[in-house]
Amino acid sequence: MRMDIVLRVLAKLLIPFALMFASYVQFHGDFGPGGGFQAGVIVAAAIIFYAVIYGLPSARKVVPDGLIEALIAIGVLIYAGVGVAGIVLGGNYLDYFVLDHNPVHGQHRGIFWVEVGVAITVAAVMLKIFYAFAARRRDAEEDDA
């Protein structure tokens, strides 16, 4: 795999486009099909692609384990935080109308941040599962050595 120059060049070409597509799905989710879950999965797929071509250690350098584990929780906290922000500004939990003077803009803002939270958690969990599976044999061998 390490010497496969075609795959490596292709991966380098494709991964930016995959990430770009993910952000399109994320930020255009209001208008077209898509949203946080789909975007998160596509981000995770792009990084998994990178890990498959360039090897797990280099992927772990780009997106370290600690960062992923933190992001799993950060996504949920962003989502829940939007709800708390609604309470602080005088509405109910997960009430977006109060997030801006204009209720419609408040809805926009609320949905945006909620989707960001979903995307972060989904991408991080997918990557974590992949890392856990892909690293298992390697870690076992290292422990034996």
Next chain:
Amino acid sequence: MGAAAIGIARQRNLFGVVLLSGIYSFLMATLLVVLDAVDVAMTEAAVGAGISTVLLLGAIYLTGGTESKPMHKPWLPLFIVAATGGTLVYGTLGLPAFSDPDAPIQQHVAPRYLVEAPKETGVPNVVTAVLASYRGYDTLGETTVVFTAGIGIITLIRRRKTRQKRGSGEETG
């Protein structure tokens, strides 16, 4: 899709099973596109055909490439599966016809969402509006489920880092 499903059930070579399930997922995604559920199709293609294929290949790498012969005859599970499937198919006979405008689901909250959501939320995609705004609690619950799954995977599969490994882990990167 039926052929792919039968192939998955008959095949003993797990590598073939993984590839067939990827094909099955892609077919499912096209079916969902036909049903105008592009969001779900996107998810199916990315999760079902993309990530789960990689994860299953990783699992095969850990366990081995062929399924062992079953120890028991499959008649009882086959009977249960067939009976459950038959009951579900029988249940669908009572459903209203596909995309029937008079179906109860179209009479309940759906018209309100379709009429009010663009005005109230300013989001043209009603699916996003319903998921993130009207059913925000629901989606928060789903996100928490994903979060819990991640925590479960971490606790179940991750190997405890020994001190000796942490010392040697630096130069492997």
